[in-house]
Amino acid sequence: MRKLIASAFVSLDGVVQAPGGPDEDPAEGFAYGGWMFGYFDEAMALSGSGFDGKDRELVLGRRTYEIFEAYWPNQPDDNPVARTFNSTKKHVASRTLKTLHWKNSVLLGNDAAQAIAVLKTQAGRDLQIIGSSNLIQSLQAASLIDEYHLWTFPVVLGRGKRLFEAGAKPGALRLVSSRTSSTGVVMSAYIPAGDIQLGSLG
Template identity: 45%
Template sequence: MGKLTLTTFLTLDGVLQAPGAREEDDSDGFAYGGWVAPHADAGMQEFMGEVFGRAGAFLLGRRTYEIFAAYWPHHDDPANPIAHRLNRLTKYVASTTLKEPAWGPAAVLDGEQLQAEVVRAKDATEGELQVHGSGRLAQWLLARDLVEELNLLLFPVFLGAGRRLFPTGCLPTACELTASRTTGSGIAIHTYRPKGRAPFQDFEA
């Protein structure tokens, strides 16, 4: 049985939209794409190598799948844990529009029973079933308590606009911090394990 994990890049104000390139995702008029590259460093690369080294399969949204498919097949390197695993492990794609994924091995999860399909994919995975990027899928998974571990890479920039990982109306959830580090360029990397609904109480007088 695998573990479903989410790894995502965030700004200080929680934005996850278009981290990798200026033209990656300009939906809703977003004009600040490509905010990760100015801060990427060896510490970030080391951490991401560790994460991908634990991967048994991937669960991606259609847009992230297509962004990866346009890049990683052309940059295959057996010595690179990211390229090696992305190109060889199964990619489950949550999509109602993608019918024949060209970058394999891949399987489309598009049924009405998506939650059950995700659980079956996780149970069939040895290691981690990893979600990378895939903002809307990540929100959908978090709303159903399906994410078992979150790797949040917090970059030293805030934008004031863009799609956020935790939108208004998301489930109030408490988390346990299981690991933390900071890279040389100021990226704060925190690993959390959700532990149920958030508690609330007053300070004692």
């Protein structure tokens, strides 16, 4: 059974909206698009932290798919991330798109969670969600995510779409790896660890 890995850039207060640029996702007047770029250093290689999709198939929500489709096919062939994203299979969750123009892209159908559950039982590469915060909400609620790769940036945004919105399914996570950049970005991987263990410090 293949894994489903969710990868996201997240602020200290849990926001994942538009980390890459002002025009990425200005929904609901979000004014801080591009908030992660002041924090990059040499240690923050996308490939080393599993954000490049290498040896995986991508799972994308509609908005992230449209952003990626407009950008990655136009990058030079010597860009390794572009080569991976353009060549790998992409599973897209959308109820509005009818045709996908980015090569190797397929629609998941009306029930994305059910489609992903079926994909996980099939032979093949692990599946990776990048961005796609709305889709993460649905798949987290269905207990389909096997691992989280999170880069937590030392910035508080105060508003915006969050990795875990109100009503997220409660559960514990276990840290399996972590390192920190020179700019204070914490690059961590977590796996679900069952129910939350409750108790008292008194």
